Amino acid sequence: MHIGFIGTGSMGTILIEAFIESGAVLPAQISVANRTPEKLHALTAKHPDIKASTNINVAQKADILFLCTKPLEYRTVLDEIGEHLTPDKLVLSITSSVGVQQLEAYIPCKVARVIPSITNTALSGASLITFGARLTQTDRTLLLTLLSAISTPIEIEESQTRISSDIVSCGPAFFSFLMQRFIDSAVDHASITEEQATRLMTEMIIGLGRLLEDGRFSLPTLQAKVCVPGGVTGIGLHVLDEETQDVFKHLIEATHNKFNIDVREVQEMFTNQKNSFH
């Protein structure tokens, strides 16, 4: 099995290195292409057995092809490689706004969407899968096995795409931001350095993650356990309750508004189907 990656930016590189680190894929099974060659040099300097090539060569060689560009760059890539995309290949969108049906209408391949997360760097966290209609059960199993090496793959409905990605893919940035806010306030209001507060925060979050992983407590139970009657946690939770009421409602509205714009732009990009490769 040969795996191709077109686009070796942030997420392309994360996926490549996670697959190698997990042992699920050997560097010699990977071909990569990127618009700016410097990024390829950095990758092949680290993993000499990875084959750096052109978009067309990567598409020709790959059994599974990850398209790791930004949404509005998909059409340019597909128009370049389209005639090499035979029906036996499995082509993957990693972006929420390029849907499975859009790709199926444009290319004759098996298609799925796999939305990764920066947490996959640590061979951890979820990846979100939407299977296209052309995948066989064997293809599904193959893809699930591959993704299981770097993540917990979770199948989602098309309609759940944005909210699932908000949690799984954007979530690490959102919660890092909140942690940084907590740290900044700690440094401003108490006698602790940023380094000390960051260390404490990091240990707390790792411990919290492990607690949640072992399934011992639900989120409400966990809060209740920490909240000693008449103690300080309840005072803090009250402040959070008062001051964060609509924060995530507004966040979700904002991400969904942006998503709707992206989806419209992607639809316009694919509207001219004259170049469809069927």
Ligand SMILES: NC(=O)C1=CN([C@@H]2O[C@H](COP(=O)(O)OP(=O)(O)OC[C@H]3O[C@@H](n4cnc5c(N)ncnc54)[C@H](OP(=O)(O)O)[C@@H]3O)[C@@H](O)[C@H]2O)C=CC1
């Ligand atoms: N970052 C994240 O945490 C997540 C990202 N994603 C999705 O991943 C996708 C990529 O995001 P990210 O990696 O952060 O973005 P980057 O901009 O870091 O990477 C995109 C890469 O695509 C390359 N590229 C663009 N056009 C072409 C082309 N025609 N041929 C070959 N390569 C090309 C770019 O090359 P160049 O070096 O020239 O710019 C760049 O390296 C997005 O669609 C995003 O939605 C999904 C989940 C999480």
Ligand SMILES: O=C(O)[C@@H]1CCC=N1
């Ligand atoms: O910021 C973005 O658009 C991407 C999508 C998911 C995470 N990062």
